[in-house]
Amino acid sequence: MTRIPHDTPGEPNPLRVLTPERLRCRTSMKWRTYPEDVLPLWVAEMDVPLAPAVVRAVTEALDLGDTGYPAGTAYAEALAAFAAERWDWPGLAVERTAIVPDVMLGVVEMLKLVTGPGDPVIVNPPVYPPFYQFVEHLGRRVVEAPLGPGWRLDPDVLERAFADAVAGGRRAAFLLCSPHNPTGTVHTAEELAAVAALADRYGVRVVADEIHAPLVAPGVRFTPYLAVPGGESGLSLMSASKAWNLAGLKAALAIAGPASAADLARLPEEVSHGPSHVGVLAHTAALRDGTGWLDALLAGLEDNRHLLTALLAEHLPAVRLHPAEATYLAWLDCRALGLGDDPAQVFLDRGRVALNSGLPFGTGGAGHARLNLATSPEVLEEGVGRMAAASA
Structure with a gap:
């Protein structure tokens, strides 16, 4: 079982504050584009409360x-x-x-x-x-x-x-x-x-x-x-x-x-x-x-990068993950899964998890998908599990 990291000392990890039930009360694009049975790990919105400042x-x-x-x-x-x-x-x-x-x-x-x-x-x-x-x-x-x-x-x-x-x-x-x-x-x-x-x-x-x-x-x-x-x-x-x-x-x-x-x-x-x-x-x-809040977020994102690497190694070892140096986005090379040029569509149709298709990113995007890891470790774990089930 993959270990889910704990909060770092200091300010709480903003990624571990909101529950999925609370997030589904949001009316923005991330949470309202797809039906409720779809886990959204796509558009650049973070699953965090706002910084107190x-x-x-x-x-x-x-x-x-x-x-x-x-x-x-x-x-x-x-x-x-x-x-x-x-x-x-x-x-x-x-x-x-x-x-x-x-x-x-x-x-x-x-x-x-x-x-x-x-x-x-x-x-x-x-x-x-x-x-x-x-x-x-x-x-x-x-x-x-x-x-x-x-x-x-x-x-x-x-x-x-x-x-x-x-x-x-x-x-x-x-x-x-x-x-x-x-x-x-x-x-x-x-x-x-x-x-x-x-x-x-x-x-x-x-x-x-x-x-x-x-x-x-x-x-x-x-x-x-x-x-x-x-x-x-x-x-x-x-x-x-x-x-x-x-x-x-x-x-x-x-x-x-x-x-x-x-x-x-x-x-x-x-x-x-x-x-x-x-x-x-x-x-x-x-x-x-809001820099203290940002520092807690950066620590949480780094935890999630390591967690995603471990989850993919365990459940989707054929997926190549480029080690990101910035952003809260993960660029996934899914070509070895044999899911065609648009694996995000397969993950959505079969696994009910939404990622960004690589195709609109231009040359080099075919066979890739972009995953938003600015979410809780639990949601990230569920998302990779759904992707694995979809590609089986």
Whole structure:
């Protein structure tokens, strides 16, 4: 029998607080998309209560009727302090930030600033499916530069993609996912510096989605793209939404490097009307006062990574699990199970457990599935058991 880990000393593990019965009272996408007999281990929502600091901030705002339009720089100041403490990055300049509704809408706005209709946007598949959807809806053209061995950036593949993208004098952007979703790869400072050098050589603008930055595993170092040599012309999007489970409280920050400040200054003023004022208050409180809760979450996620490895070895040894360095997502190579290109559909139909299909993640996604391990150990154990039964 696989051992279920206990809470670590200090704050309680947020993943071990809510019961399945309590979670099924939620009305969000994770819990209402499928029938009640389906165990949801898919979309990026965590099975946790909110950090007390966030609850206090939102409750106080509602008590005051403080539900107007967002104002001020408190969110950016909180993120700058968090970045200096957690990532040893004192270079996040509040004056080079702007609030945006969320990270993906912020990505769209940044791409509008540095590309035009029909221009190419390079991505590293397998990658977060909305990269394809939002880029194409924007009228840009997705160009794939697949990750290399070990799901790491491949500089040769990236250089070819950059060269092809700018051929004929076109503008181009590289939409960097850092840390990477779904693989959990954390790009090293050296890898990011190589990206910056290539981007400078070919005139490609880098827009970095760094939403998972607070969710790096113990002992792994996250390097912001704007902190590497040559990254000064980049644009970054950050948010507290993934790390503190705040997707329903919309707010994110666009951050410009020193050489891209003029680009960010061209952001239309009306974009700042999109974020929720209550969302901004919640994200600010999370970054400023919710770090103890985050540390307890990170410890619980690390326990769950080890637990998932053990469960798969015991019940589904043919499944290959890429060891994630960040996020609360697990990228499962299920090709050896013989379930076809979409094993998630088989797990759903036969085992009544919902994972994300690998197919929408682009090249490299066939035969894979993405599992959300931000849940209780008991639910994780049940989920793997259902997967094993479905593949038998």
